[in-house]
Amino acid sequence: MLKVLLKKQMAEVFKSYFYDAKKNKMRSKGAIAAWFVFFFVIMVGMLGGMFTFLSQSMCGGLVQVGMGWLYFLLLSGIAIVLGAFGSVFNTYSGLYLAKDNDLLLSLPIPTRTIMAARLLNVYLLGAMYSATAMLPALIVYWVTAGVTAARVICGILLLLIVTVIVLLLSCVLGWAVARISLHLKNKSFVTVLIALLFIGAYYFFYFKAADLIRDLIANAAVYGEQIKGAAYGLYLFGRIGEGDWLAAGIFLAVNAALFALVWGVMSRSFLRIATSTGAVKKVRYVEKSAKQKSAFSALLGKEFGRFTSSANYMLNCGLGVLLIPAVGVLLLIKGREVFGVIDVFLAVRPGASAVLLCAVVCLLSSMANTVTPSVSLEGKSLWIPQSLPIPPKTVLRAKASVQLILTAVPMLFAGICAALVVDTSPGIKILMCVMPPVYAAFSAMFGSFLGVRMPLLNWTNELAPIKQGGAVAIALFSGWGIAFILGGLYLLIGYKIGAAAYLLIWTVLFAAAALLLLRWLDTRGSRLFAEL
Amino acid sequence: MLKIEHLTKTYGEKKAVDDLSLHIQMGEIFGFIGHNGAGKSTTLKCAVGILQFDAGTITIGGKDIRVDPLACKQELAYIPDNPDLYDFMSGIKYLNFIADIFAIPAAVRQERIRKYADLFELTADLAQPISAYSHGMKQKLAVIAAWLHDPKLIIMDEPFVGLDPKASHLLKEMMRQHCDRGGAIFFSTHVLEVAEKLCDKVAIIKQGRLVKVGTMEEVKGDDSLEEVFLELEAE
Numbered sequence: 092m093l094k095v096l097l098k099k100q101m102a103e104v105f106k107s108y109f110y111d112a113k114k115n116k117m118r119s120k121g122a123i124a125a126w127f128v129f130f131f132v133i134m135v136g137m138l139g140g141m142f143t144f145l146s147q148s149m150c151g152g153l154v155q156v157g158m159g160w161l162y163f164l165l166l167s168g169i170a171i172v173l174g175a176f177g178s179v180f181n182t183y184s185g186l187y188l189a190k191d192n193d194l195l196l197s198l199p200i201p202t203r204t205i206m207a208a209r210l211l212n213v214y215l216l217g218a219m220y221s222a223t224a225m226l227p228a229l230i231v232y233w234v235t236a237g238v239t240a241a242r243v244i245c246g247i248l249l250l251l252i253v254t255v256i257v258l259l260l261s262c263v264l265g266w267a268v269a270r271i272s273l274h275l276k277n278k279s280f281v282t283v284l285i286a287l288l289f290i291g292a293y294y295f296f297y298f299k300a301a302d303l304i305r306d307l308i309a310n311a312a313v314y315g316e317q318i319k320g321a322a323y324g325l326y327l328f329g330r331i332g333e334g335d336w337l338a339a340g341i342f343l344a345v346n347a348a349l350f351a352l353v354w355g356v357m358s359r360s361f362l363r364i365a366t367s368t369g370a371v372k373k374v375r376y377v378e379k380s381a382k383q384k385s386a387f388s389a390l391l392g393k394e395f396g397r398f399t400s401s402a403n404y405m406l407n408c409g410l411g412v413l414l415i416p417a418v419g420v421l422l423l424i425k426g427r428e429v430f431g432v433i434d435v436f437l438a439v440r441p442g443a444s445a446v447l448l449c450a451v452v453c454l455l456s457s458m459a460n461t462v463t464p465s466v467s468l469e470g471k472s473l474w475i476p477q478s479l480p481i482p483p484k485t486v487l488r489a490k491a492s493v494q495l496i497l498t499a500v501p502m503l504f505a506g507i508c509a510a511l512v513v514d515t516s517p518g519i520k521i522l523m524c525v526m527p528p529v530y531a532a533f534s535a536m537f538g539s540f541l542g543v544r545m546p547l548l549n550w551t552n553e554l555a556p557i558k559q560g561g562a563v564a565i566a567l568f569s570g571w572g573i574a575f576i577l578g579g580l581y582l583l584i585g586y587k588i589g590a591a592a593y594l595l596i597w598t599v600l601f602a603a604a605a606l607l608l609l610r611w612l613d614t615r616g617s618r619l620f621a622e623l
Numbered sequence: 624m625l626k627i628e629h630l631t632k633t634y635g636e637k638k639a640v641d642d643l644s645l646h647i648q649m650g651e652i653f654g655f656i657g658h659n660g661a662g663k664s665t666t667l668k669c670a671v672g673i674l675q676f677d678a679g680t681i682t683i684g685g686k687d688i689r690v691d692p693l694a695c696k697q698e699l700a701y702i703p704d705n706p707d708l709y710d711f712m713s714g715i716k717y718l719n720f721i722a723d724i725f726a727i728p729a730a731v732r733q734e735r736i737r738k739y740a741d742l743f744e745l746t747a748d749l750a751q752p753i754s755a756y757s758h759g760m761k762q763k764l765a766v767i768a769a770w771l772h773d774p775k776l777i778i779m780d781e782p783f784v785g786l787d788p789k790a791s792h793l794l795k796e797m798m799r800q801h802c803d804r805g806g807a808i809f810f811s812t813h814v815l816e817v818a819e820k821l822c823d824k825v826a827i828i829k830q831g832r833l834v835k836v837g838t839m840e841e842v843k844g845d846d847s848l849e850e851v852f853l854e855l856e857a858e
Contacts (some may be wrong), residue, residue, distance in 0.1 A: 374713075376749035378737065381719055381729045389723035393709065400711035471707035477673045479724050480696035621692075622675050 092200060096208030100185075101215070126561075138223040142169075146231035154236045158315050160329030166228035167253050167328065174221030174257035175264070182213050182265025184403060184554050191551045192365045206361050213261055218254040225250045232332060241334030248339045249331040255346045262353050269364050386481050390489035397468060398461055398493060404468070407557050411459030415501035418455060419508035422448075426512030434514070440582055442590025445519050448509040449594065450578035452502055452527045453534075457570025459501075462494040462538035463563050466620065467547040467556030473623060483617035487539055491612070494535040502527035515590070522594040526601070533601040536608035538566050543616045546623055624649045624776050624807040625670060630679035632665050639665040640676070641831040647809050647824075649775070650802050654822035655811040656852060662831040663811040664704060667780050670809070671701040683776060697725070700769035704780040704811075706761040710754040714745065714764050717753060718771060725772035732771065739767040742797075743790055758785040766794060770801075777801065779810035783817060795821055819848040827855055834858075 102109070108126040109118055118126070146166060153162040186209045195205050229246045236242070319326045330338040384392070398404055430444045437443040466487075469476065476486045506527040510520035545562035547555060557563065577597060585593040625647040632640040640662040647653045657663050668674040670681055672692045681688045683695040709717055715736070722732040740746040743763040753761065762785045769777055777798075783791050798808050798821065812818050818825055819839065825848070826836040834855050835842050843851045 374750040375747055376715060376751075378733070381722070381733055383726070383729045383732075384723045386724050386726070389720050393712070393720055396716070397709070397711055471705070472709055474668075474673055474701070474703050474707070475709070478671045478696065478701040479721070480693045481724055482693060621672075 092204050093208055093211070096195075096200070096204065097211050100208055100212040134219065134223055138220075139227055142166075142224045143227040143231060145169075146228045150228075150231045150235045154232070156312065158312075159232065159236060159333045160326055161315055161318070162232065162329070163228070163249065163332030164318075164325055164329035166224060167249065167332075170221040170224035170228070170253050171256050171260065173224055174217040174254070175260040182210075182261045183268045184552060185209055185213060186265060186361070187269045187365050189552050196362070196366070202362055203358055206358055210258065210262065213265075214254065214258045217257040217261055221253050221257050222250065225253055229332070236333075239334060241336065242332075245331050245334045245336065245339045248343065252331065252339075252342050252346055255350060259346075259349055259353055262357060266357055266360075270360075387485055387489060390476075390481070390486060391492055394461075394465065394489055394493040397465075401553060401557075403554055403557050404461070404464070407554075408461045408464060409459055409497065411455050411457065412497045412501055414458060415452060415455050415498070415505050418451070419501070419505035422505070422508045422512050426509070430513055437582070440586040442515060442519060442586065442593070443582060444513050445509075445515050445523055445590045446581040446585070446593060447578050448513065449506070449523060449526050449530075449597075450574045452505045452509070453530050453577060454571060454574035455505075456498050456502055456527075456531060456534055457567055457574070459498045460494065460534070460538050460563070460566050460570070461497060462490050462535055463542045463566045464556040464560060465490040465493070465539075466542040466623070467550070467560060467562070468553065470548055470550060470553075470556075473548060477621065477623075483620040484613040487543065487612050487616060487620060490542070491535040491539045494538060495531060498534065499528040499531040502531045518591045519594065522591060522598060526594055526598045529598050529601045529605070533605040533608070534570065536605045536612065537569070539612055540608050540616065541566050543612070543619050548623065624651075624684060625778075625809055626680075626682045627666070627670060628680045628682075630666065630669060630676055630681065632662075632669055632674065632676040638831050640669070640828075642679070643828070643831070643833050644679075645826055645833070645836065647776075647807050649805050649807050651823045652798055652802050652808045652821055653810070654818040654825040655809065655828065656813070656815065656818055656825065656848075657811075657828035658856060661828045663828060664780050666828070667701075667778050667809070667811060671699065671778055672696055673701075698774055699776040699778060700772065700774040702762075702765045702769050702777075702779040702782055704784070706758070706765040706785075708753050708761055708764060710752065713750050713752050714756070714760075715749040717764065718749070718768055721768045721771055727772055735771055735773075736767070739770055742793055743767060759787055759790065762786055763790055766797075770797065774806070776807045776809065779808070781812060782810055783812065783814060791817075815847075815849045815852060819843070827852060829855065 108130070109123055146162075149165065150162055153159060186206070189209070192205075196202070229250065233242060233246070315326075327335075327338045328342060331342060398409065430448075433444050433447070476483075503524060506524040510523040513520070513523070515523075541562040545560065545565075547560045547562075550556055581590070581593055588596075625645070627643060627645040630640050630643045631638065643662070643666060645653070645666075655663050655666070665674060669676045670683075670688070672688045672695060684698050686694050688695045709720070712720065718736050719732070722736075727735075736749075737746070740749055743766070745760065745763050745767070748756070748760060753764065756764065762782070766782070769779075782794060786794060795817070798810075802808055802823075822839055824836070824838050825842050827834050827842070835851070839848070842848070846854075
């Protein structure tokens with residue numbers, strides 16, 4: 092039973108790898124293999140490569156002074172944060188909000204089996220993320236310190252313990268979010284607020300991490316003694332990786348006990364939370380005079396309503412909306428200082444600061460992508476826009492407009508902030524203000540294009556179109572790619588024509604591409620949408 | 624009002640609808656019956672303009688659904704077999720959304736919402752999010768939304784599923800009144816007793832092909848509709 096349920100869960104997660112929604116048929120073996128290679132390259136090549144580099148830079152020094160345990164403590168900590176951060180909201184929505192909860196609960200399947208299958212899914216996804224940090228850490232250690240049976244077996248046990256800790260944290264946090272959500276009216280906004288606090292803390296530690304690690308390594312002996320004295324448990328935890336059987340045994344036992352406790356607490360409330368409609372306070376309808384709106388305004392309002400109704404949607408697709416103006420404010424405070432240094436460092440590339448700033452703003456805007464999953468989010472309600480007398484192009488334009496409104500204004504703001512702090516000509520300053528909103532227009536059109544070309548309409552959990560669709564991944568990575576090309580190309584050859592001409596060319600290119608994509612959306616895109 | 628001529632729709636290799644022709648006149652309640660997977664929903668979706676079809680023509684009020692879909696949709700309303708509405712909206716927001724799309728003046732929409740919501744005893748729940756509605760409440764909301772712009776043609780797929788007896792009775796009355804005012808209704812149903820009592824004309828579809836069509840008397844003669852249907856199914 093558990094195997095069947097888990098197979099169903101995993102099939103849903105990797106659905107877009109096997110199934111071509113556009114052609115409404117299974118992908119060929121070659122296409123499936125290509126998608127998995129792509130996934131493998133991202134996970135192992137990018138994330139794994141990053142952690143291999145980090146492990147190599149730390150391992151040698153710490154092992155030499157007999158502080159291998161500190162190395163494992165640090166890397167395990169990073170793996171736990173990475174895994175838990177990625178799966179807190181997976182737990183909440185995957186466990187409690189899955190649309191097929193009612194169906195499964197109506198079948199002769201024990202509730203604990205449904206919960207186990209859901210948690211196993213959370214476990215595997217969390218393990219996948221934490222393993223991208225832990226596996227390189229273990230391999231680098233074995234290469235540096237040498238391979239013994241104890242080190243290998245205990246190392247594997249450490250990986251297991253870390254993944255279970257990730258599951259425990261995800262469960263506790265996901266359960267807490269679910270409990271809070273039950274008692275809230277504006278749960279989407281509160282959930283977003285909680286998540287933003289997490290993200291704020293995450294980035295705070297992330298930016299501080301380099302300094303902290305450097306400091307830790309430089310004073311490893313002092314801190315090591317302090318940790319051993321004040322938090323012996325942490326020392327013992329790090330010792331597992333070094334091949335300490337006793338430490339491994341203790342943490343396995345503690346992990347098992349904690350898991351039993353968390354399982355007990357969650358299973359007692361699972362049915363109640365999963366089947367609850369939450370704190371929907373009965374609001375009595377009071378007739379108010381309605382205001383007639385145009386069809387476009389109605390569609391725009393509907394799209395904004397969809398965006399603000401879902402914490403998942405806001406968090407995964409709207410984070411950039413807050414980050415972009417935050418960076419603008421940061422620039423006003425610290426910009427002159429930072430760009431003074433960059434200008435000296437890149438003195439042979441005049442105007443680089445202006446171009447790099449534009450590239451950073453474009454990079455951040457890839458974290459604000461409401462439009463790409465928007466078509467997929469229509470899901471089973473797609474019949475509504477399709478049966479109403481509205482041209483498909485109006486529907487698509489409304490979807491693109493939401494992103495444009497959400498990103499163009501913050502990007503203009505960030506552009507103005509950047510122009511204020513960079514010491515450059517008025518022409519470049521104007522372009523710094525113009526280019527980001529033009530890029531926002533291009534990004535909205537490109538996102539719409541991907542959304543129409545690669546829709547994912549048959550989902551049971553809204554996270555599927557929001558996070559797991561191929562269109563969303565392509566939009567994100569191409570946003571990064573464009574930002575890197577914009578900045579990198581200038582440093583390579585662009586500086587030869589000067590920042591003004593360079594930014595002007597990109598602005599014109601983005602504007603032209605946006606217009607071409609708009610034309611496509613109005614014609615072929617509209618036809619495709621009507622036929623979905 | 625609705626003219627379907629030689630409609631053919633295939634899904635891959637399978638012919639879901641095969642050379643089907645129907646003509647629904649103004650003032651008619653036209654029932655569409657057939658076994659599961661016979662092609663009823665596909666036909667209805669093609670008529671509404673949701674599904675593209677391979678051959679044939681569909682005209683609504685003389686306008687071709689493929690040539691002028693917006694003009695056709697302006698004159699019709701559609702209720703699908705499963706009322707998957709916008710769960711994130713409240714009932715009243717959904718009705719106002721539909722009213723905005725059809726450019727219904729504020730005063731008119733308010734009067735109609737009041738009238739139909741009161742009839743279906745949904746007024747008190749209009750401020751609630753649709754996600755908190757039961758299946759029947761969603762179906763009632765879908766019916767109100769369909770009647771809101773006073774369409775000439777109403778196309779419904781299994782409209783009585785999920786409705787309580789009172790709401791079902793009300794819907795039947797509304798259907799009759801709509802057609803008495805000169806409108807037309809084309810709906811599918813598995814409830815043959817309802818079709819027999821309510822419909823002016825009926826069509827029976829089997830494996831995508833029309834097997835019988837005509838006035839209720841022409842189709843059933845002295846038998847019951849159920850007997851005729853089962854007989855045709857057995858052939």
